[in-house]
Amino acid sequence: MSRAINCPSCGGSIEVKAAGYTVSVACRHCGSVLDVANPDVAVIAEYHQSVRQLPLPLGSRGTLFGTQWEVIGFLERQAGDYRWGEYLLFNPYAGYRWLVHSDGQWQFGTMLTDLPRETGRWGEAAWRGEVYRGEDEPVTIITARVIGEFYWRVRAGEMWVARSYERGGASLSREWREGEEVQWTHLVGVPGRLIDAFVRPQGPDLARPEPARPRPDTSQSGQLGFFARLWQEAAERRTSLWHMAMLLLVTVFAALLLLSALTSGADGVRGQGQVAVDGPTARITVGPIHLAAAHQFVTVKVAASDFTNRWVDLDYLLVNRATQATIPASATIEYYAGRDSDGSWAEGSHHTSTRFSQVPAGDYDLLVEAEAKRWNDPSAYNYTPPMPDNPWGIGGVANAAAPEAEVISLGFLVEPGGFPMGLWWLIVALAAAPWAVFYAYRASKTAVYGEDS
Numbered sequence: 138m139s140r141a142i143n144c145p146s147c148g149g150s151i152e153v154k155a156a157g158y159t160v161s162v163a164c165r166h167c168g169s170v171l172d173v174a175n176p177d178v179a180v181i182a183e184y185h186q187s188v189r190q191l192p193l194p195l196g197s198r199g200t201l202f203g204t205q206w207e208v209i210g211f212l213e214r215q216a217g218d219y220r221w222g223e224y225l226l227f228n229p230y231a232g233y234r235w236l237v238h239s240d241g242q243w244q245f246g247t248m249l250t251d252l253p254r255e256t257g258r259w260g261e262a263a264w265r266g267e268v269y270r271g272e273d274e275p276v277t278i279i280t281a282r283v284i285g286e287f288y289w290r291v292r293a294g295e296m297w298v299a300r301s302y303e304r305g306g307a308s309l310s311r312e313w314r315e316g317e318e319v320q321w322t323h324l325v326g327v328p329g330r331l332i333d334a335f336v337r338p339q340g341p342d343l344a345r346p347e348p349a350r351p352r353p354d355t356s357q358s359g360q361l362g363f364f365a366r367l368w369q370e371a372a373e374r375r376t377s378l379w380h381m382a383m384l385l386l387v388t389v390f391a392a393l394l395l396l397s398a399l400t401s402g403a404d405g406v407r408g409q410g411q412v413a414v415d416g417p418t419a420r421i422t423v424g425p426i427h428l429a430a431a432h433q434f435v436t437v438k439v440a441a442s443d444f445t446n447r448w449v450d451l452d453y454l455l456v457n458r459a460t461q462a463t464i465p466a467s468a469t470i471e472y473y474a475g476r477d478s479d480g481s482w483a484e485g486s487h488h489t490s491t492r493f494s495q496v497p498a499g500d501y502d503l504l505v506e507a508e509a510k511r512w513n514d515p516s517a518y519n520y521t522p523p524m525p526d527n528p529w530g531i532g533g534v535a536n537a538a539a540p541e542a543e544v545i546s547l548g549f550l551v552e553p554g555g556f557p558m559g560l561w562w563l564i565v566a567l568a569a570a571p572w573a574v575f576y577a578y579r580a581s582k583t584a585v586y587g588e589d590s
Contacts, residue, residue: 162286163210164474170283181277192238193224199335201245203232203415205450205510207214208335216276216299225287230512234290235322236332243327246310249469250322253302253309262302262309264323270308272509276300278312334418336452355386360489412507414447414543423549424502425458433553435493437503441470442546443487446512448472454504455493466491474514509545 144151151164164169197208209363211223221239222244228234235246253264262272302309306326313319408423428435441449448471455464472485497517 144192146438161290163283179255183236191284192222193236193332193335194339194582197335199331200508201226201236201331204228205508206231206234206236208236210286211283212280212291213282214278215281216278220281225285235324236327239250241329241349243329243332244308245327246322246324249276249323252319253311260302262311264321267304269304269307271300271302272387273301308503314500327491347510351471356488380473405550408503408551409546410505410507410547410549410550412449414444414507414511414545416509416542419505420509421503421505421507421547421549422502423551424500426455426501426503426551426553428496428498428501428553430553431498432495434551435496436554437466437468437493437499438550438552439468439470439489439491440550441452441487444543444545445472447509447545448485448512449507449509449547451491452506453491455496456502456504457497458500464493464496466493471507503551505547505549505551507547533536 152401161170186286190210193208195208195211197436200206204230204492206226208224209227212225214221214223214224221237224236224238224582226234226236233248235248237244237246249420251265253262253269256268262269262271275298278291278299280291281295282296283291297312297314298311299310301312308324310324311319312322406423406426408421410419410421412419426435436457437453439451447467450458450469451470453466453468455466458463468489468491470485470489472483472487472489474481474483
């Protein structure tokens, strides 16, 4: 579960993705390292410097070893003159992993709880029946830079002693320092094409603090429009229930008229596709979609075939055929069911709806990238235990026969105009208006003269 905090140094808004687990987080705006375990969000260490563009920006999402991960933290570390980057990955069901970027190569790291043991021969470590050999002497590692959030109190300048043990394409990393327990990490190589497939954050950084907006000059209220004057006068005379009721009615009518005007009345465009559970990303195109009004809502409705304890992530791009301008959006379809001590339970839906706003006129295609994942839990109806031969319990068994892929069918309906019932809602509102006016009148009279007025 995520939560938002404000940096006490610069006032910027920061979203903590792994709330309840994360202990420290570095502000993406000013670089201050914050202690989020402290209710007051105390500043541990502050260093003001421009945040350089990372090869894998925070917030990027991608799938490695059958699990979707999000990049939530970055460490720049060095040993002598040699520097490399370590990204902290997070999944709410699988926990934390590391992604190490060194000399253009990537490695996926898993923190170990069943610790390796160093054998009697110097420079060797044994783990799960395999022997890893150390080729280098221990080195001192310094944390040079911190960005993002972490599950421990991290700060620039931390020093660790580390040694690496190799076996084929895998390695064990041992880090320790006085007074703290030894940390072991198992690392395996990751092809660069899997990292390139990570979806980078798009659009403006909505978390950045905005400058305060000046209030309109009340001395120039005569130059304001009718609705602006009505709002301003009502805000300054809150003791008048009548004026507040009138303001409410005018606001409702204006909103309904606007939504009705944005309804184009055009027919929807349908499309369909399929996505394999725990399979590759499915790419689906729906179109062409013709939009006639200058600006309008566009609503995307999706219905999935029946499934249980699965979820489907949908990434949209609404692409203008003429200009190639794109508008991104995303949605999730998920449905879970199981049984616990309180009996059977179920939550979620096989349908979802997403709305694009203020889409200019033109001909469009809706490009969809869909990924389906399974959710395993002992309380679920179709729980499947993890594969025993996988050292992390998150992927498949090497050289095992591939089971028949489970496929989820998706049906799409793209409708111009996100308020197709706007006219009917306007009729209902107009019919209810006399009752609202009468209620406001009675309430204002009662407030002044009493109940029997």
